[in-house]
Amino acid sequence: LNITNTLDTDTSIHWHGLLVPFQMDGVPGISFPGIPAGGTFTATFPVRQSGTYWWHSHAGLQEQAGHYGPIVIDPAGPDPVQADREYVLLLSEFSPLSPHTIFEKLKKGEGYFNYQQTSWTDDYPLTGKQRREWAKMRMMPTDISDVTGSTYTYLVNGHGPKEGMEFAFNPGERVRLRIINGSAMTLFNIRIPGLPMTVVAADGQNVRPVDTDEFQIGVAETYDVVIEPG
Numbered sequence: 284l285n286i287t288n289t290l291d292t293d294t295s296i297h298w299h300g301l302l303v304p305f306q307m308d309g310v311p312g313i314s315f316p317g318i319p320a321g322g323t324f325t326a327t328f329p330v331r332q333s334g335t336y337w338w339h340s341h342a343g344l345q346e347q348a349g350h351y352g353p354i355v356i357d358p359a360g361p362d363p364v365q366a367d368r369e370y371v372l373l374l375s376e377f378s379p380l381s382p383h384t385i386f387e388k389l390k391k392g393e394g395y396f397n398y399q400q401t402s403w404t405d406d407y408p409l410t411g412k413q414r415r416e417w418a419k420m421r422m423m424p425t426d427i428s429d430v431t432g433s434t435y436t437y438l439v440n441g442h443g444p445k446e447g448m449e450f451a452f453n454p455g456e457r458v459r460l461r462i463i464n465g466s467a468m469t470l471f472n473i474r475i476p477g478l479p480m481t482v483v484a485a486d487g488q489n490v491r492p493v494d495t496d497e498f499q500i501g502v503a504e505t506y507d508v509v510i511e512p513g
Contacts, residue, residue, distance in 0.1 A: 286325075368458055369460070462506050
């Protein structure tokens with residue numbers, strides 16, 4: 284693979300989840316020097332896996348600025364997961380604030396973007412003991428995520444919530460969804476109202492099928508599910 288950097292700054296590509304020689308791992312200053320602006324890097328490695336993966340930059344904070352994408356590798360033989368069609372769902376975040384601005388504000392105060400802080404007038408006030416316990420952990424009770432939807436717009440395949448997306452299918456078909464969490468710090472809860480899902484793969488590896496109505500996907504994880512919409 285010949286990777287040409289058309290940015291005006293250094294960049295890199297990390298093949299997340301793929302087993303590659305360390306020189307190809309794409310971490311500037313550790314596994315290779317990086318790809319300079321206008322330069323080309325040739326990535327050469329054997330493909331030893333199949334499944335759902337993704338790539339992203341490890342240069343600066345480029346990943347949160349949109350430097351990422353999906354990787355789907357078909358197996359050499361028959362796929363044990365049978366489906367009539369499949370789609371990739373790449374989940375991510377967007378903010379008009381620069382990733383460097385977000386990082387700078389979090390370094391100055393970890394609760395900068397936390398607009399749900401508790402107070403003595405809450406319907407569920409914390410006791411003094413509970414407040415001291417949270418203080419020992421240097422955390423806030425509402426600190427589920429450092430940056431929330433008040434700052435981020437959440438995306439699916441680059442589309443925001445107001446744009447909407449449609450996926451074609453015929454009733455009764457088995458549809459495979461390859462779901463990737465390409466966010467910087469967000470955990471997503473995945474559910475399709477009224478439609479059960481069968482998890483068939485996790486982080487590119489086939490698993491014993493598990494039926495569920497909802498699951499949580501952490502940062503950088505991938506899950507494959509099969510659905511049968513009516």
